[in-house]
Amino acid sequence: MPRKLIWRLFPHPLLTLLLTLVWCLLVNGFSSGTVAFGLILGTVIPILTAAYWPRRPVIRKPLRVLEYILIVLWDIIVANVQVAIIVVFKRNADMASNWVAIPLELRTPEAIAILAGTITLTPGTVSADLSDEGHALLVHALDAPDPDAVRDAIKSRYERRLKEIFE
Amino acid sequence: MSAAAEIFVSALIVIGAVFTLVGSWGLVKLDAPMSRLHAPTKAGTLGVGSVLMASMCYAFIWRDGSAHELLITAFLFVTAPVSAMLIAKVAIFRRTNVQELPPPPTDTTWATHDTGERAIKSSSASENRGGNTATPG
Numbered sequence: 388m389p390r391k392l393i394w395r396l397f398p399h400p401l402l403t404l405l406l407t408l409v410w411c412l413l414v415n416g417f418s419s420g421t422v423a424f425g426l427i428l429g430t431v432i433p434i435l436t437a438a439y440w441p442r443r444p445v446i447r448k449p450l451r452v453l454e455y456i457l458i459v460l461w462d463i464i465v466a467n468v469q470v471a472i473i474v475v476f477k478r479n480a481d482m483a484s485n486w487v488a489i490p491l492e493l494r495t496p497e498a499i500a501i502l503a504g505t506i507t508l509t510p511g512t513v514s515a516d517l518s519d520e521g522h523a524l525l526v527h528a529l530d531a532p533d534p535d536a537v538r539d540a541i542k543s544r545y546e547r548r549l550k551e552i553f554e
Numbered sequence: 555m556s557a558a559a560e561i562f563v564s565a566l567i568v569i570g571a572v573f574t575l576v577g578s579w580g581l582v583k584l585d586a587p588m589s590r591l592h593a594p595t596k597a598g599t600l601g602v603g604s605v606l607m608a609s610m611c612y613a614f615i616w617r618d619g620s621a622h623e624l625l626i627t628a629f630l631f632v633t634a635p636v637s638a639m640l641i642a643k644v645a646i647f648r649r650t651n652v653q654e655l656p657p658p659p660t661d662t663t664w665a666t667h668d669t670g671e672r673a674i675k676s677s678s679a680s681e682n683r684g685g686n687t688a689t690p691g
Binding site: 409412415463464467474475479484485486487488489490491504506508510511513514516517518519520521522523525527534 | 572573576579580583584585586588589591592593595596599600603620621622624625631632634635636638639642643645646653655656657658659660661662663664665666668
């Protein structure tokens with residue numbers, strides 16, 4: 388079986404599925420014609436963009452992805468309320484906004500991108516920069532009297548789970 | 555049934571509106587550029603998310619359903635952190651009104667400060683460098 392040909396045709400199988408799904412959602416229907424055209428797009432686009440994305444991230448534990456999404460959604464809701472209270476009731480002078488430097492154990496670029504995105508989406512923290520070789524993440528916290536606690540929370544809550552999923 | 559659904563959708567819209575309002579208020583109230591960045595990310599997640607959820611519930615209960623809101627949420631969640639990070643990088647790069655950065659725990663410097671200009675400056679005129687970096691806004 389020509390495995391190489393299959394990899395050449397589908398350089399990113401998950402991207403193919405995702406593009407098909409996005410196309411169906413855009414059209415707002417799941418008729419066979421829509422799915423067929425979605426599959427064509429999902430085949431052509433990954434081939435055209437394969438040169439810009441040579442590596443293929445491997446998801447080792449797909450079920451953990453669902454768990455991760457649910458945890459992040461829950462955290463977004465909880466942290467939104469906390470930050471709204473801080474913004475409305477706390478005086479600017481009382482806010483202990485701080486930089487937090489997080490040493491990364493993740494090495495997969497896609498996993499680091501997801502971690503940085505998660506940190507920004509959960510209110511109260513914004514990921515601001517990477518170190519020059521990509522082994523540390525700079526995070527700004529709106530109200531964190533204790534930066535080390537923020538660092539440990541992010542490492543144990545998000546990074547550990549992403550490491551299980553990707554590495 | 556219909557009344558409960560109406561109350562549910564209205565509640566979602568009001569929650570979304572409240573968080574968007576708080577996000578806008580935060581943009582006005584907070585004083586440092588990095589702190590200001592926190593306010594709109596709030597409005598961008600729960601504020602918009604809640605309004606979109608209301609729109610989707612409305613479409614599924616009274617019309618023939620729509621899933622475009624899922625796509626909008628997904629695109630928003632993917633693109634919002636990128637713009638926030640770029641704004642943060644500008645603030646770090648210009649060093650105006652930004653707290654002193656902690657040194658990175660593993661590598662030599664942060665990527666935004668890793669400019670060729672700085673490398674040349676630090677190697678050619680080391681006494682000049684201290685005066686350059688220690689000027690907060």
